[in-house]
Amino acid sequence: GNTYADGKCTPCPAWLYSHCSKGDQLVSAKPCGWMGIYCEGICKNNNPKPPKPAPEQPEQPFSEPGVKTLYHETSPEAATKILESSFRPGTSGWCGGAIYFYTSPRIPKSKLGPDSQSGAVIQAEVDLGTNIQLDKKCDGSEQAREKYDSVSFDPGDGLEYLVFSPDRVISMSRYS
Secondary structure, three states, X not given: OOEEEEEEEEOOOHHHOOOOOOOOEEEXXXXXXXXXXXXXXXXXXXXXXXXXXXXXXXXXXXXXXXXXXXXXXXXXXXXXXXXXXXXXXXXXXXXXXOEEEEXXXXXXXXXXXXXXXXXXXXXXXXXXXXXXXXXXXOOOHHHHHHHOOEEEEOOOOOOEEEEOOHHHXXXXXXXX
């Protein structure tokens, strides 16, 4: 029998997931996905008919890295201080202490936590670097902090981005 890559990119190890066409056998795996951190099954064809490759799966857990225009709401006094110096990571939030941004200047009230201030919005160019998208509770943010430059997650009221270092903010200006 011949071997083929099955086109299914799953978390590793590959044997935990269903790989290969019916009757074929998973014999190995190769790296796939973002920076090769996932596994694609290498299957042995036990059937005489050639297998149909699985359709390309869109890559799920990672958002587009790179520079995004994002928004941060705070008090007018804090906005003035931030613009004069830099952002400082907060101490609380779904994903722990970080600098939180939203994709639109109209930030839903539900995004503001108990420590959040409002009244002013800062528009910032943020270099997300390596980014991982976590679930709505931001599970895994402590591990992500060690491996990635930024995290994105949607607690149910829209996608948020957060960076752990103010160095990731390229430029900023007062939006409102």
